[in-house]
Amino acid sequence: MTKKSGEKTVEERMIVGIDLGTSRSAISASNGKKKWVDSYVGWPKDFIARKVVGKPILFGREALEHRLSLDLYRPLKNGVIKEGTARDEEAVKELIHHLITLVQTKGEAEKVRAVVGVPAESFKVNKVAIKKAVADFAESLLVVSEPFAVAYGVNALDNAMVIDIGAGTVDFCIMHGTVPSEDDQRTVLTAGDYIDQQLFNFLEERYPHSDFNMNMIRRFKEEFSFIGEPERAIKVDIPVDGRPTKHDITEEMRRACESILPAIVESTLELIAKFDPEYQDIIRQNIILAGGGSQIRGLDEYLEGVLKEYGPAKVQVVDDPLYSGCDGALALAQDMPEDYWTEV
Ligand SMILES: Nc1ncnc2c1ncn2[C@@H]1O[C@H](COP(=O)(O)OP(=O)(O)OP(=O)(O)O)[C@@H](O)[C@H]1O
Numbered sequence: 001m002t003k004k005s006g007e008k009t010v011e012e013r014m015i016v017g018i019d020l021g022t023s024r025s026a027i028s029a030s031n032g033k034k035k036w037v038d039s040y041v042g043w044p045k046d047f048i049a050r051k052v053v054g055k056p057i058l059f060g061r062e063a064l065e066h067r068l069s070l071d072l073y074r075p076l077k078n079g080v081i082k083e084g085t086a087r088d089e090e091a092v093k094e095l096i097h098h099l100i101t102l103v104q105t106k107g108e109a110e111k112v113r114a115v116v117g118v119p120a121e122s123f124k125v126n127k128v129a130i131k132k133a134v135a136d137f138a139e140s141l142l143v144v145s146e147p148f149a150v151a152y153g154v155n156a157l158d159n160a161m162v163i164d165i166g167a168g169t170v171d172f173c174i175m176h177g178t179v180p181s182e183d184d185q186r187t188v189l190t191a192g193d194y195i196d197q198q199l200f201n202f203l204e205e206r207y208p209h210s211d212f213n214m215n216m217i218r219r220f221k222e223e224f225s226f227i228g229e230p231e232r233a234i235k236v237d238i239p240v241d242g243r244p245t246k247h248d249i250t251e252e253m254r255r256a257c258e259s260i261l262p263a264i265v266e267s268t269l270e271l272i273a274k275f276d277p278e279y280q281d282i283i284r285q286n287i288i289l290a291g292g293g294s295q296i297r298g299l300d301e302y303l304e305g306v307l308k309e310y311g312p313a314k315v316q317v318v319d320d321p322l323y324s325g326c327d328g329a330l331a332l333a334q335d336m337p338e339d340y341w342t343e344v
């Protein structure tokens with residue numbers, strides 16, 4: 001087939017890696033640009049709201065700030081596109097479109113090739129939904145599990161395990177020199193959002209007269225999260241009867257962060273134990289933590305300590321938890337043989 005003039009070849013076309021997350025979504029493009037947004041999409045509630053916000057649709061932080069004027073959606077729940085409501089599907093589509101426009105150079109209206117990373121076990125459910133969501137902007141698509149994308153990006157392709165600790169899910173993936181199968185992967189639903197909920201409950205119990213919301217709770221966590229021994233007492237300002245008041249939240253923070261450990265330890269041990277016995281030692285020494293939750297202070301040491309009871313162990317944290325997923329997806333997209341792509 002001859003190439004029409006103006007038609008771009010595969011190499012010229014923009015390639016993007018997208019990490020579609022419950023709380024944050026990030027994109028990394030072959031033109032070198034990278035962007036991320038909080039995974040919020042909002043439409044003005046009525047014509048007054050439309051006038052106030054001045055736009056037909058808002059994303060990320062901006063949407064959150066105007067939430068009182070908006071029908072606000074966080075369209076991914078536990079890493080899966082929420083089913084049933086057309087608006088959630090629409091929101092995912094708008095979010096993906098928004099991410100692509102953030103990295104596209106002006107005037108460049110071409111469709112892109114996209115690799116989209118999603119949580120390991122929701123993989124099958126999401127594949128169809130994502131295909132629908134990107135159909136208008138991408139001409140070819142590949143959906144991969146998020147921890148696989150991370151593993152690819154940090155070149156941990158053989159005898160390694162990636163643990164991606166996100167907001168909705170913790171995703172595990174063992175790499176052994178091939179594309180991982182379902183058996184090599186696990187998803188656990190107690191992740192960052194669960195910590196927030198726990199912290200909220202603990203603080204509500206201890207300080208029943210103080211005024212806080214989930215947003216503040218998440219901010220506290222992202223600033224002070226830790227497990228094990230605290231470096232110093234954690235004190236935050238929370239209003240009581242309208243007056244900012246210092247609250248000690250050290251113990252509650254520790255308990256909330258530690259609440260996700262049992263499931264993580266169990267899945268890690270289980271995945272290693274059912275792997276080829278001759279390779280278990282090597283995998284245990286090549287564990288990589290990714291995702292926002294990998295920032296919890298003391299988490300890597302704790303896991304390493306637990307694993308050392310079984311033999312030599314080493315746990316590392318990726319350098320850039322925000323972009324490691326989409327960077328990996330982009331790298332994968334650039335290396336992917338033609339026959340792996342799905343036309344959309
Ligand atoms: N320093 C920190 N300590 C603890 N948790 C943090 C920190 N920074 C970010 N997080 C949490 O990490 C989570 C976001 O991580 P990430 O962006 O990897 O998730 P996601 O991709 O949106 O979610 P998922 O992968 O479950 O769909 C949120 O729960 C956020 O509060």
Ligand SMILES: [Mg+2]
Pocket residue numbers: 019020021022146164166167291325
């Ligand atoms: Mg994620």
